[in-house]
Amino acid sequence: MQTTFSVEHIRKDFPILQRRVRNDRPLVYLDNAATTQKPVQVINAISDFYTNHNSNIHRAVYALAEEATEAFEEVRDKVARFIGIKDRQEIVFVRGTTEAINLVAYAWGRQNIASGDIIMTTEYEHHSNIVPWQLLAKERGARLEYIGMDDQGTLILDHLDRYLQTGRVKLVTVSHMSNVLGTITDVDTIIKKCKNAGVRVLIDGAQSVPHMKVNVQELGCDFFAFSAHKMLGPTGVGVLWAKKELLEAMAPFHGGGDMIREVHKYETTWNDLPYKFEAGTPNIADVIGFSAAIDYLEKIGMDFVRKHEIELTKYALEKLSSIKGLKIYGTPDLSRRGGVISFNFADIHPHDLATIIDEDGVAIRSGHHCAQVLMERLDVAATSRASFYIYNTKDEIDVLVSSLNRAARVFKL
Ligand code: C6P
Numbered sequence: 089m090q091t092t093f094s095v096e097h098i099r100k101d102f103p104i105l106q107r108r109v110r111n112d113r114p115l116v117y118l119d120n121a122a123t124t125q126k127p128v129q130v131i132n133a134i135s136d137f138y139t140n141h142n143s144n145i146h147r148a149v150y151a152l153a154e155e156a157t158e159a160f161e162e163v164r165d166k167v168a169r170f171i172g173i174k175d176r177q178e179i180v181f182v183r184g185t186t187e188a189i190n191l192v193a194y195a196w197g198r199q200n201i202a203s204g205d206i207i208m209t210t211e212y213e214h215h216s217n218i219v220p221w222q223l224l225a226k227e228r229g230a231r232l233e234y235i236g237m238d239d240q241g242t243l244i245l246d247h248l249d250r251y252l253q254t255g256r257v258k259l260v261t262v263s264h265m266s267n268v269l270g271t272i273t274d275v276d277t278i279i280k281k282c283k284n285a286g287v288r289v290l291i292d293g294a295q296s297v298p299h300m301k302v303n304v305q306e307l308g309c310d311f312f313a314f315s316a317h318k319m320l321g322p323t324g325v326g327v328l329w330a331k332k333e334l335l336e337a338m339a340p341f342h343g344g345g346d347m348i349r350e351v352h353k354y355e356t357t358w359n360d361l362p363y364k365f366e367a368g369t370p371n372i373a374d375v376i377g378f379s380a381a382i383d384y385l386e387k388i389g390m391d392f393v394r395k396h397e398i399e400l401t402k403y404a405l406e407k408l409s410s411i412k413g414l415k416i417y418g419t420p421d422l423s424r425r426g427g428v429i430s431f432n433f434a435d436i437h438p439h440d441l442a443t444i445i446d447e448d449g450v451a452i453r454s455g456h457h458c459a460q461v462l463m464e465r466l467d468v469a470a471t472s473r474a475s476f477y478i479y480n481t482k483d484e485i486d487v488l489v490s491s492l493n494r495a496a497r498v499f500k501l
Contacts, residue, residue: 143156323374
């Protein structure tokens, strides 16, 4: 494992970071919560698969098919190791966090949520951890309730306690880190409370696994979901982890090839785990690309990833707070927030702001960030959001700050 963390060195592995964008400005990519850039190692792994090994998996016996199957299945072992899971049968490949949560809502939810039951989530969830539960609650006559947050974006766990006392809560589903506020959720406490009450817990790890060391076994939750594309990997690949006994008891999500043992005219039996939940040809090349992304992060070390992001966030919070009229959301406590900073600047609409700073090559996201319940709670229509990753530098934050100052001049603030 590398012991020094050289951003200079890392940046060389990302061809896109050499790009110049609008007005021939160097790209300053600060939209990593949406998706991260890909190192050459990931790009090459995908290209190598299609160039040298392409075939379908789990089916044929010829050489290419065996190579492809072996390479694909090795990734399952790697993912399990990366998140601290011992049993590879508990790792289900899906298209992303969204699909993982929908799988649980569909397959577990329809068997376990009944009329009058309560599903709890939080006010800072991504739509993918709200809408599937709304659909399920409507269908089953259940209720979706929210753990509220204080003005700094910290969850008010008394709300959870109050609902747990009703004895009607069946599932608590929370993001490990907010994609808008950067709040790191106190999942340990939530899981402990839920375990004591016999309530299942799903953790949306879309924004945590890419940025910090996560050991799912130690967390003790029941379901855990994340996406490859937010951690240097390709789009279209995600992971659902769930306890084996839960997966075994769940009916399939999708029907089709590979998820079956025997199909007869009117009856079908299911394949072993995890294949029961992996119908059809999976995203083979991108799963193999994901493997190279995990190798890359392991080489750097997740402790270094987190440390680097804390440094950048500290620097950015200091610099951004010095801009008059700029309001930053979320907690200032760096031990409880990740490298995501949402803000509003006077009364400039976030889309206008993002358009102006794009002229300086700075890429940030503006809008509701697929978190409209949170926007309502903050009483804003939208925010601007800068989010960091391993290749970002303090110099890039300086470019963001000077670009925001230019925007202030453009809008005559
Ligand atoms: N957030 C963002 O810009 P998918 O799209 O399935 O890979 O991930 C969905 C998702 C789920 N939970 C959280 C906490 C997320 O941040 C996301 C994706 C991106 O914030 C794209 S909307």
